[in-house]
Amino acid sequence: MREFLKSILRQVGALLLAYTVFCLFLVFFFVVLGFLIDGKGVAIRDQSILIFDLNVNIKDAPRSQTIFASFAESLQGPPTLEVTLKDTLDAIKRAAKDDRIAGLLLFGSRNPGESGSNYPNLAEIRRAIKKFSEAGKPVLAYLIEPSIRDYYLATAAERIIINPFGYLKLNGLSARMAFLGNAFEEYGIGIQISKAGRFKSASEAFTRDGMSEENREQTERWVHGIWDFILDAISEERGISIDALRRLSSERGLFLPADALGEGLVDAVHYYDVVLEEMGEIAAFDDSIESFAQVRLPHYIEEGRVQLAPQFDQDDRIAVVYVEGEIVSGEGDGVRFGGDRIARELRKLRQDEGVKAVVLRVNSPGGSALATEIIEREVQLLGREKPVVVSMGGYAASGGYWISTSADIIFANPSTITGSIGVFSLFLNLSEVANRHGVTFDGVKTSPFAEIFDITRARSKEEIAVIDEFTESIYEAFLEKVEGGRGMRREEVEAIAQGRVWTGADAIKLGLVDRIGGLEAAIDEAVHLGGLAAGSWRLVEIPRRKDFSSILENWIKRRDGEPLLSNYKMLPHSIGKLLSGFMVLQDLNDPLGIYARMPFLVTMD
Template sequence: MVAANLTALSIALGVCIMGGFFLMIMFALVSANKPRPSVPGSAVLVVDLWMNISDSPPETNLGDVVDQAVYGPEVPRLSLLEVVDGIERAARDERIEALFLYGSLIPENYGSGIAALREVREAVETFKASGKPVYAYAVDPTMRDYYLMSVADEVILHPFGLLSLNGLASEMIYFGDAFKKYGIGVQTTRVGKYKSAVEMFTGSKMSEPDRLQTTELLNDIWGDILGDVAQGRGLDPVQLRALSDEKGFFTGEMALSADLADRVAYMDEVIGLLEEKVGYDPDLESFRQIGLADYVRIEGFSGGYRYGGNQVAVVYAEGDIVDGEGMRGQVGGDRLARDLRYLRTNPDVAAIVLRVNSPGGSALASEVIQREMREAAEEKPVIVSMGSLAASGGYWISAYGDRIFAEPTTITGSIGVFGLFFNLEGLASEHGITFDGVKTSTYADLYTVSRPKTEQEMALVQQYTDFLYDAFIDKVAEGRDLSDEQVRRIAQGRVWSGTDAVGIGLVDEIGGLGDAIRYAAGQAGVADDYTVTQIPERKNFSQALEEFLQQTGEQAPVVKGRGDLLTQAMKRLEAELAVVRSFNDPKGLYARLPYSLEIR
């Protein structure tokens, strides 16, 4: 009887779960096919910054839909091209009379970086140059928020808000002592005195070469940020730097006194200001407006694949470079190589733009991608656009581009290689676990985690590490038309800002993704008549459903806001562990930035 009741209960629960699942699918289908909003006349384009601006188009899967139904909405996402194109279209749209920025960015993974925000900022400047006003309202703006808002005609702060202009910091996390304590052995190889990525696993603090390069990099980026903010606010950059060093944080009244803001007001007062500007919408009970996401859906960059000739295809390398296909948020070497191969052989594609926003990763996967870049460049223009990060393996895949564009704040270079190997001998021994076995050859168990590698084995790995480093040097020299000596002088694993990279020959020109696209079209001879396509493209709901039925995954719910201290700490730890999970190079050798180089 008990067994029968349990069986009946299990069946009932299964029916409820499946019923709820299909209800969520129906709800998502209805939501996906709801009528498009319309753009009212005399409207304000509202840019709600509570979002993540990714380089690549957001990829939606059914897992996301289920998570949103269960846990609530995730962080909204728009791609860089969608945001820029939407704002620039609005500048020419007679129905749009003003632009309103508000909220606070929620960066995720490699999104909302300073380089991407600079392109958005330039789009806002284009809107402003059209003669239409730009308003910005912030309650508690971060440095990124204010960097974007500072170009507005009128910056308005909440009376009890706090503006952050406190500079940049890079904080590393080190596991060396913890690994020793718990009996986890770490052995490394590397080439390049600045190639500091392994120090995260072997040390307890920054090495002096790493401290030097990171300090100089942050100073370069901070100088560019202050220069842009000073220009937007009509201030002197030197005085602005002194003000940042002296105070760092500004209340509304302090910001007014320092000319960092134009007005202090509550949100209802700002709404009233905009109602006076464009009029009142009784349906919204607010000023006449259209949100950027809705406007992009109606008027802006579609992001979908277009058939026909004269295509400039933008293909994205955003995330850690890994061997194989890769997961969401990663650059799978095989997958990206396949995309490049398809674009190379597609007669409708006139030119290719590779947008790189990656700290690097697997050396083997980087070479797999670079091979297809070289092949494509033999048949059509191949241009590289660097986002916030294009370093180490990210530079490896870029080196053969016909022309490389970067932003001043792009982090690039890091030409170096390292090997990383863990063993569990100490941890296992402490818990009474032992290993034993047989082998046919000296190096048959080279990659075992049951013991440390011998000196002879490590010498062999170091030999291959040196080979990869020399190959990296040769490829950069050939791709950039530099001498071997020139490349070795700027390599050693050192990172450079985009501005410095131009000076040393690693980058050709300062410019954004739009500049790279226009240049590619010109090189292909289609500047007057071309369309832009993106790879990967946005998936519609039916595609996401089909993909979900083939494979499932889990994604943690996202809360709108920065979260409490414990949540922030857990997210940081999860991010570090996600990096470790990306170590899948078959030889254990990587061309990657320092793992936890977090600039904030």
């Protein structure tokens, strides 16, 4: 028996040794590969055209990578489907002064399913494109089947060409919401809700089969507000009155190329080979691809990052902290922003004497009330020691607005969705679905409220009363945050709160934000408030952009996690859209079940 055990131990020891050696070899391989590939530049010819593929998703925060994604990127170069807003703005600004870049070509279609497709991001990119054009360099847009997003961005170009077999959409916006009430009832899933705010409609997705009147009223207002913003921009660039654009949208909506040309919506109707010839007249010829010299936006960004790396002898810094996506309790992950993680980063910035001001870039619909308050507390403490400027992206609503209230100045775009000052509580009851499958529950307790958070039964009237009290107290705290942060009277806050969603254009009139502007304007204001001279500071971004070595370190420590089914967006659109409705439940991790979040499951086309 002893010899048998020794044999087993020897085999186990050999396996552990082999595994250790394999891991060390793998680490060595990746490190060497990283050094070999590090700094691989992109060769850009003189008189090149910068290609802006509209299918590129433009997000706020740098990507959260896994070791395998980083490895693939090292071999294949940067991905063509995702860049950050700041990188995009910097690249277009740099290209305007770059003698190698002869012009800009917008091509392709936006992906409306991603957070980066929001109109505030596109508005800021439009401004950058117009400045590029003002530098004396041509901008051309080639469209085939453009969405309204595509066309909105393309109107910043000097000329718009459409494919003869394409079409142009100007059929307006719609906002549709998925409602799971009937599905939950069918499957035997019970939902109990407590909410504060007449317009607080986030919980409706789980309890109803359609919109409440209050939700319909507020949604119609913000959708029409964004549509007005789009029409105003198109009108200014195309020289068509807003009334005429409304008429075209109402009477037809979809336009064949010849009709779009006749109405002045585009400048020409051509196949792509004509566009190639036109680009050839502007750019040099590249023998290696037998076409005009060109560089795609992600590669141009990468080249700029290598050549224009920040000078670390500059001690003074402006920090941009990104809060993009759902706010959840704990650390979060690559998809969701954990309150503890963001609070820790803000605390570090507060204690760092080299950081002179902070920009909080918020592109979030909110989430856990506890996580939101943890972040807001650190924003408040940070603001006592150095300037804090908020830049609102596509969404800065409910919890997203909560964390913004203590800032010195809040910037928003007219099409930003904000407000939603209200809270709700949501609790599941899985007893019926369990019973249908032969599972029952029984037990004992020491006091009437010992099982208040139990999901295997419905809450009693007494328990609901306690939950209502908690919900109302959180709502009161939210109102106080707005009242103190914005310098408003309580009655003024109550009149615009109630969970109601507003556009940025409305918010500035109501006193919820201070100025209209994007990320660049917020950074400029932070530099001013920080008392910094031009060229005397550098920008740092939080979460920090991960290089190969840090990704490798995280992989070894097993710190990078990804929730199950987090890639449901890769599924066919209709299936992914349906599944996303159920996936939001995994975001509901507040310890008390109380959330400051705008309506769930809204898709706008």
